Amino acid sequence: MVRIMVVDDHAVVRSGLIMLLDGKHGMQVVGEAADGDEAIAKAEELQPDVVLMDLSMPHGKDGLTAAGELKKLLPDIAILILTMHDDEEYLFRAIQAGASGYILKSAPHDELLTAIRHISSGNAYLHPTATKRLMSDYLEKMKSGEHAGTYESLSDREKEILAKVAQGYSNKEIAEQLIISVKTVESHKSNLMEKLDLKTRPDLVKFAMKKGLLNFE
Structure with missing residues (x-):
């Protein structure tokens, strides 16, 4: 029942x-x-x-x-x-x-x-209409080269750390800028890479470039 x-x-x-x-x-x-x-x-x-x-x-x-x-x-x-x-x-x-x-x-x-x-x-x-829309959205994302994970799935802090890592800052530098511990930075970095299914730093940089996050001002 x-x-x-x-x-x-x-x-x-x-x-x-x-x-x-x-x-x-x-x-x-x-x-x-x-x-x-x-x-x-x-x-x-x-x-x-x-x-x-x-x-x-x-x-x-x-x-x-x-x-x-x-x-x-x-x-x-x-x-x-x-x-x-x-x-x-x-x-x-x-x-x-x-x-x-x-x-x-x-x-x-x-x-x-x-x-x-x-x-x-x-x-x-x-x-049925919803299924068609989801499939269309998925195919569009595949065509644009987006990863299985989405940028929107990241927390605000993870987005912040993603941008800084991609810009070349070390974990220690990021920790000092955000006034958090190095361990916390490493944890956020690990989580965001898992969410986005990224394996290496170059993968992360490529993703950040596609999202327009490499602003060095």
Whole structure:
């Protein structure tokens, strides 16, 4: 039995989803919430397998914020974004927040059931348009020579250290400039190279050049 929690600020939408899912298709609705704050509190209490999460909730935390916090608190939970927004920016942000799936509210009931089954089994599910967009974005990145890791995945400090390493500063010089320890610099450098899948300093310099980070002023 797949245990589900429904999160949407519209009571009518929640009721409709509960009627569709509860006690049918091997699924049980164990709770509902009207905003992100309530969703986080109830998910901690009820421990559902899947959370159906709306994106736009005007009161409390929105769906993206709640999804990110839920994944930190309950890493094994599967979050399915159910939204009216067929928008590339929302799609990418949802994936970054840790969502396992993204489906439109206009999708047929059968597609929603399929999505729930997929993500409850540890797989991902995106509606067809979203899949096409992700593939297009991936191919564009491959053509431009970007690495598997992205610059955006780095923390602000890692970006800072990336630029300074590429500009030729030693770990000691960077530590003095940023008023941190050499050990901390080495740790950040190791982390950023792992995130970007870079093996050598020349690889790092090439990456920095492509990003326009070699400003020596």
